[in-house]
Amino acid sequence: MIIVLSFNNYEQGTDPVLDWLLYYKANFVKITIQDLIQTNTRFKIDINKGRIYIEGKDITDEIKVVWYRRFEAELVIDIPKGKHTEQALFEIKNEVDVTIAFLKTILSDKKWMPHYGSIGLEKPEITYLSKQFNILTPKSIITNNRRDVLNFQKIAKSDLITKPIRHSGYFIDGKYTYSIYTQKLKKTALQKLPERFVLTLFQECIEAEFEIRVFYLDGAFYATAIIITEKENNVVDVKLNYKSKNINWIPYKLPQEYETSLRAFMKSINLNTGSLDIIKTKKGEYVMLEINPVGQYSDPGYRCNYNLEEKIAKWLIENDK
Amino acid sequence: MTNKLNKKSVFTKNELQYLPLTYRKMEVEKTKDIEELYVGEIYSKSTKHFSEKYLVFNPYKPISNFLIDDNTF
Numbered sequence: 001m002i003i004v005l006s007f008n009n010y011e012q013g014t015d016p017v018l019d020w021l022l023y024y025k026a027n028f029v030k031i032t033i034q035d036l037i038q039t040n041t042r043f044k045i046d047i048n049k050g051r052i053y054i055e056g057k058d059i060t061d062e063i064k065v066v067w068y069r070r071f072e073a074e075l076v077i078d079i080p081k082g083k084h085t086e087q088a089l090f091e092i093k094n095e096v097d098v099t100i101a102f103l104k105t106i107l108s109d110k111k112w113m114p115h116y117g118s119i120g121l122e123k124p125e126i127t128y129l130s131k132q133f134n135i136l137t138p139k140s141i142i143t144n145n146r147r148d149v150l151n152f153q154k155i156a157k158s159d160l161i162t163k164p165i166r167h168s169g170y171f172i173d174g175k176y177t178y179s180i181y182t183q184k185l186k187k188t189a190l191q192k193l194p195e196r197f198v199l200t201l202f203q204e205c206i207e208a209e210f211e212i213r214v215f216y217l218d219g220a221f222y223a224t225a226i227i228i229t230e231k232e233n234n235v236v237d238v239k240l241n242y243k244s245k246n247i248n249w250i251p252y253k254l255p256q257e258y259e260t261s262l263r264a265f266m267k268s269i270n271l272n273t274g275s276l277d278i279i280k281t282k283k284g285e286y287v288m289l290e291i292n293p294v295g296q297y298s299d300p301g302y303r304c305n306y307n308l309e310e311k312i313a314k315w316l317i318e319n320d321k
Numbered sequence: 322m323t324n325k326l327n328k329k330s331v332f333t334k335n336e337l338q339y340l341p342l343t344y345r346k347m348e349v350e351k352t353k354d355i356e357e358l359y360v361g362e363i364y365s366k367s368t369k370h371f372s373e374k375y376l377v378f379n380p381y382k383p384i385s386n387f388l389i390d391d392n393t394f
Contacts, residue, residue, distance in 0.1 A: 012357075162343050170358060171331045171347070177355055178331035178347040193342070200341040225389060253390040284391075 001062040002028035002316045003107070005071035012298050013309075014069040020313030027062075027320065029054065037077060037096060045099070050106045064320045066112045067312075068119055070294050072100060111319045113218075113312075114293040118270045122166055123201070123290050126269075133265040136287045138203040146193040149202055153190055156204035160185045165201045207282045212252055214276040215297040215308055216266060218315060221259055222308060224300035225252035225280075249303035254278075258286050266291075273312075 002021065006014045021028050031054070035041040044053040051060045077092055079085055104116040127137045139156045142165060143149060153160055161182050168180040184205055215222040230246040254262075266274065275295025279287045301308035330337060330347050337345055352358060 162341075164341075164343055168343065170355065172352055172358070173331050175352055176349050177352045177358070178329070178349055180343050181348055183343065183346050194338075198339060198341045200343060251388045253388050255391055 001059060002026055002065045002067060002320050003059075003063050003110075004028060004030040004067045004069065006030060006032060006067075006069040007071065008032045008034045011069060013294075013296050016298065016309040017067075017312045017316075020310045021316065024313060024317055026313070026317050028316070029059065031071075033071065033096060036099060037092070045102065045106070047102070052103070052106060060106065063107065063110055065316050066107050066110050066116075067316055068112060068114060068116065068294065072097075112272075113315070113319075114273050115270045119293050121269060121271070121291070121293060124165065126288075126291050129269060130265055130288060133261050133268070135261055135265055136285055138206055138287060138289065140201065140203045142199055142201050144197055144199045146190070146195050146197075149190055149193060152202060153187060158207075159187060159205040160190065160202050161205045162200055162202055165199075206279050206287050208279040209282050209284075210280055212254070212278040212280060212286075213300045214254070214278060215295075215301060215306070216262070216271070216274045216276060216291075217308070217311060218272045219263060221254055221262070222297075222301060222304070222306045223252040223254050223278075224304050224306075225250045226300075249300055251304040251306075254286070262288075 004014065004018065018028075018030065031043075035043055042053075042055045044056075045051070046053070051058050052063075053059070077089055079089065108116070124140070124142070127140055130137055139152070141148065141152050143152070149160070161184050163182040164180055171178040185202075210228070211226045213224045213226065227248040227250055228246055229248065262276070266272070271291070271293055274291045274293045275297055276291050277289040279289060281287055297308045300306075329349050330345055332340060332344055
């Protein structure tokens with residue numbers, strides 16, 4: 001059995017794969033956080049025996065594969081607002097976290113995609129760990145003061161960029177919504193930074209020939225070059241150009257040697273899947289920006305006819321044997 | 322052209338002092354235009370809510386086997 005750990009609402013990467021699992025009549029079950037905390041599914045974990053029951057049925061041994069898709073991303077607990085509910089909510093979230101950690105322990109002998117121990121890998125770790133595989137990454141610092149930023153700029157010898165260390169979501173303010181994208185900081189703007197601030201990630205700004213989105217699946221690379229024929233307003237975050245008519249998504253073949261290094265690196269961090277952001281620089285070098293173990297793939301995959309959703313479904317089915 | 326370069330912050334000047342610098346310049350969009358939020362349009366009539374993926378899944382472009390690599394540029 002394939003167990004899909006995801007969330008209740010539509011998830012652009014997950015749901016089309018589930019369609020393929022249905023098409024191939026795969027034996028799978030999707031479990032969400034809501035299944036654990038709400039009352040619409042009968043769910044039980046026998047702690048002493050390490051067994052999982054759904055609707056009274058012990059499915060522990062049946063499970064061969066675990067597909068992890070943002071299971072913890074959407075924890076919405078619907079309880080009436082009261083004087084002390086905020087604290088209770090905080091505590092429930094901790095209860096859920098501990099339960100999830102235990103679920104991972106019970107399922108530790110199953111085949112995971114991606115492996116539960118590597119789900120939490122973030123930009124700093126990826127950047128740091130990739131060094132020994134000769135994979136180029138941007139010079140990066142996390143700091144809380146202008147002096148170190150100015151010193152860093154001298155080393156980087158380029159404009160700088162800032163972006164969230166991990167992730168930032170949408171801030172909905174009625175009719176308008178605010179969000180954070182990668183921002184370019186010109187050398188002149190650095191002088192105007194406050195002397196001290198809350199910790200922020202700074203990276204050298206790499207002059208890109210174009211960006212490449214890569215979906216990695218168990219040794220295979222599905223790369224998409226994002227060629228922008230006419231750059232608009234000098235934006236650094238390609239996501240801001242997604243709706244532009246000047247953007248072209250083209251299947252791309254990474255150099256074999258680079259694929260070999262990336263494959264070895266992915267193996268070393270125990271990742272059998274991930275969405276990689278890579279820049280091809282004007283000097284012809286490849287610079288890896290980040291790897292998201294549970295990243296998206298539908299958009300580039302769709303535009304390059306990679307049929308990634310079907311490939312993921314087939315991988316899950318193949319490993320459920 | 323739909324480039325979004327309207328940089329403001331949802332936070333006040335005072336609040337920004339307690340936040341990383343990334344929050345000082347945020348992109349502003351109309352909430353109803355953000356596809357991922359699923360607001361502002363009836364799903365079945367929307368062209369923006371991925372609904373086409375549930376219906377007829379036509380290829381984005383003809384399959385040409387056109388592949389670029391290092392030697393293309």
